[in-house]
Amino acid sequence: MDVSSVLTKENENNNDTNKNFQEMDINTIIESASRVIAPLWPISTFAARNPWMGLEKQSFDEVADWLKDTRDVDIYPSASMIRSAKSKGEIDEAFVKMGLQRWLDTHPFNIPRDVAERFCQAALKLDPLPSSLLSSHKLEKAVEEFSGLNLDSIKNSSIQPMSSFVKKQDGEKLIKILDNHVIKWCKVYLDEFQAGWTMPHREEGFYRAWRRLIQYDPALSKHQRQNLKDWPHEAPLALKEALSLMEIPTSEIQNYLEGHLLSLPGWAGMMLWRSQQTSHEQELLTDYLAVRISLEWALIKPYLPLSNQRTESEVSLTTLLASWIHWGGLTIEDWLQMSATEQHEYLSFAYSFDEMLRRKIWLEAWEQTHTDQLSQKLIFKQRETKRNHSTLAQLAFCIDVRSEPFRRQLEKEGPFETIGIAGFFGLPIATSELGSKHSHASLPIILNPQHKIKEYADEEELDKYQQRKQAVNSLSNTFKTMKQNVLASLLLPELSGPWLSLQMVARSFVPRKANRFIRNLRESWIRKPNTKLSLDHEDNTEENLPVGFTEEEKLSYAHQALKLMGLTEKKFAPLVVICGHSSQSINNPYASSLECGACGGAAGGFNARALANLCNLPEVRRGLSAKGIEIPDDTIFVAAEHKTTIDELHWIYVPTLSEAAQEAFDCIEAIMPTVSRNANAERLAQLPGFQSKLKNPNAEAQRFADDWSEIRPEWGLARNAAFIIGQRELTQDCDLEGRAFLHNYDWKQDESGDLLENIIAGPGTVSQWINLQYYASTVAPHYYGSGNKATQTVTAGLGVMQGNASDLLTGLPWQSVMQSDSEAYHSPLRLLIVIQAPSEYVERLLNNDSVFREKVENGWVRLSSIDPEGHWKNW
């Protein structure tokens, strides 16, 4: 089914009243067309991004078919990936058989069931048809004699940019040339910091700057430049002009624009993101399409009018018949004896049981196997692990899958209780580090910050600190200025060469020591003063966000966080540790993809510190006690950061501790080396390396973090597959292999179901996006991933391109999902959300939250629940 045509029709209906092309609002069309791309943010805040976020109204399978048709992008796992998963025991073939039966039961066909079944089972082996058969003469003849198949029903058509049908004399498709032009214009326009000379007129906006420059562009022929010389001054007009000159029918405009947006979804996505950031660039996506389609017109003009504008992927009857012969055990003689209707039935059956469908059945079996294995683990583990001694400390970690192994090791070493909660701890804040004018929205990308929290220090100390910092920055500024000066740049290698070579040699042969030395040198020079956070509300009209919290807000955020952690009904331990997490790697453009996704792609320490601070405030504690939550006086909240690359806990906020808290603190300190060693040993075994047994896992983990040549500093969230919302008791002592997001939830405390709704809407979406980003980068690495790290170049400081130039790449690099060029690491499975609650809760959730219901129904996430009796239910 052609998904986009459905939408176009809707659109037509909307525009029934004014069918006049001139009056039609091009901006509305562009807005609906933009559903096919997703905004792309700069790589420095690489928070997970679901490439199909605008398409969740359609089912996963529809989108898969549509992508296959329009872009030839396949989003089911490939046959080889499936085969290797099967050999690793990740797919139970019984589920494949069940999937097949289900499909046969629900799809009508008029051939004997046993014949159909035999055919399908053989086809599901996913072996290719032998080429000797496909080219056999006999087969071709048999096909030729058959002409009864109604082709209309099984032909696909889609709208492609016109330039994709035209080839230049040298065989180059015009769309390739068009893409090059567009890439060039986008990157020079979007750059703000890399180039010494910026694009002229860029302050006037993308389209206008382009219009002014295009008449001088030596990359176009004189004739083409001439054509664009008197082009309209405004983007919407230009777009309309180009579309009408190319005679795109009104009804197909949206479709046509979608085709163009999907040609370079990364650059288009970046334009979309930018258009949402500031008011003066609001029309950026219109500008982008105007530039792109105007250029297309200029390139294509000599070839107009075009005769063939549609790709019609003819279904090869030969292949269909060959598949019957190869898999269905049919002979040509059998075939020739069939009636025309029978032949038709056979062929359309083979057509509908196509290659995509086969892999879809495999994917679902893979997912069911995973569900099955997980449910076994959770339901049948022994439950008698009651600890006798009282809890020394409670540690709250981010839901991130990397927390799970660390929490497990931590719990093993002592009477500690660990808790899972989204790493922004429910604080909708933008953070601003000491002395920095920039603020970072430290919360899931889907939410907007409500408050700004600044780090501040003593005035005088801050001033000195700024000077020291500026001295360091001025070194890199000087380097840049000299590089951009014709004469000075000639001396620069001789001046900086000796220093850089020293660095190069040290980093090559003693990576750990070298990096530690450089870091220590920097830190001891900068000497960051002790800081506080601006938690109190400030009246400040200059900022667009209110700084700090009012008294009520303090109380309500603290209360909300404690509720989410399930601490309101428990006894507080003397020490409560709020742990954000951060990663540590160098020379890694994807460093932020390893940071906290719930904090907008940055380290989560700031939020942890803010929450711990809030919970220690006497006024907050008084307010909580009025709500019936008693926090004992000797309970202290502290903040720490879980360093995921080296599995260590770094303290970032430790106030004066009570005696009991101090005891707990010392105990954590004492066991931490063991915890780190065990967690690292478990994690490093998964990373490609040379030794199977490590003598000193901590040192090796540190090397991964400090080595500038390390291509996989850690696995990040690869292999994530499940999001478990429930009590820790459910998952405790289970080895979940670092594949599960864990969020604490106690349905008994959530009569209204609000808590569950919040968890699904916030952390649930974050983990779904992370999951789909990994999924997409694995199944379509060229289109949704960002390719090989070794051949990337950072462009405009915003993102990466492959090779000489390419689309602005959007997903995770090849190395982040692949063990090696021939072995996948990530298993592309759609996220399984497991809710521990009675079925009524889940039903209520689905009824109230239509967005979530849509996701489940359309196959963007999977949903299961465990009720209080321990029964597993797949929704």
Next chain:
Amino acid sequence: MLDSLSLSSSLTLFFIMLIASGLSGLLFLHPRVPLSFVRIHIGIVSLPPLVALFALINASVNGNVGPWYVDSLAWLMVFFVLAIGLIIQRFSVRYLMGDRSYRKYFMLFTFTTGVASITWLSGDIRLMVISWGATLIGLTFLIRLNRGWKVADEAAKVSARLFTLSWFSLLIAMIWLFVVTGQWQLSLALTNEHLAQLGQWERTGINLLIVLAVIIPAAQWPFHRWLIESVVAPTPVSAIMHAGLVNAGGIMLTRLSPLFNGDIASIVLLILASISILIGSGISLVQVDYKRQLVGSTIGQMGFMLVQCALGAYIAAIIHLVLHGLFKATLFLLAGSAVRRYEVSSRINERSAYLWVLAGRTLALLVGVAFWLTAPGDGYQLISALILGWSLSVSWTQLVAFGQGRIGRIAGLIFLGGSAIIYFIIHNLFYEWLHTTVFQGVQPPMFVVIIVVGLLLIGSTIGSWASRNRSSVSYSVLYLWLIRLGEAKTKSIESHPNYLKQLFLSQGGNK
């Protein structure tokens, strides 16, 4: 006798090590050898540069040993090329982990740097030409190692075509030289009495061929395309290309310096190289891709190196090419760090710093003039003084005048002073090593120097003019031309790396 014995023994030791590393590279190709062997391989590969370093420090004599010619320049170059190769191989151990061609990369790195080092040790012209050819072949193979990727293949083709042209022109020049002088030993062919046999036109012809041979690997305009297109190569390959191979021209000209002196070929070289400086700097100014900026900068820097050669400042050229190689290798290997993290560069106090800026300019002028007066008759000295003064002025402005508060200024001053001291120490060290072995070029005519100075100043002026007249038409035209010069052609660009689909996903897939 004793000297030559130690000479030949260090050569022998060196070759044993070189052969060992070659064998280790070949051994690693075998799929039965475990991947962890790569660490042993790195150990073996580190031996030849160590021997070369040892020989460089102890080198006291020059001379021919069989087909080899050994002097401190030769050892310096050998050490340099092999050390870069070692560092890049060490980098690739982790960086290329999991690559399909993992083993081949190490073999090719070892091979390419190995034959390059042989080139610089060759005393025999035939050996030199052949091993240089092998180096170019190795490099081409490195570019096209990722065969499934169309664009890499395309870039390799462009490079191979230009390399062939370059190599044949070197070959013809060298055969011509042999025909006239009857000598295959380079040092003998370049003695005064042999050179005297060369007629004026023969000399010019050979020199022009040599110019063609050296400007192609140095990616000089109008032969810069290969370097522009080969941005597709993996980072370590780019690093070795920009650090170890583009600068071959400088070494070759230094070796051939007695032949290559102040005739029309030098002028041609001077003009092409000066244009390349401007174009290269221009490309790195307008481009926004990190690697492409580096390409632009390499073109410019190599232009400068060739200008130094054309002006007879061979030692300066060698210093430049070595330091530039290390500089560029580091910058390439740091390509992952080019993502902008939000650092605010405040320039609030520009106005109040005006006096400081003025002081810096005066100081720079004084230093420049003083430096020039140390050898006023020397043509290159003038250019050197100009660049030195200019750089001082620029870096003073940034480090000291714009420094924030007292801490900033003091730190800036200390850093400026430190860099200057290191700079002079390094330069002295190189002069010490090289002054006996490198032929001191004949002084070029003064008007040539003036032209170069003029071109550089014009380039500089255009730069500062352009930053003030961004809305003018001529700036737009210049800007777009520079963009165009730095962009790869359509064939070497693919909007999505489609080969990844084939790499793993379709193995035995059912299509």
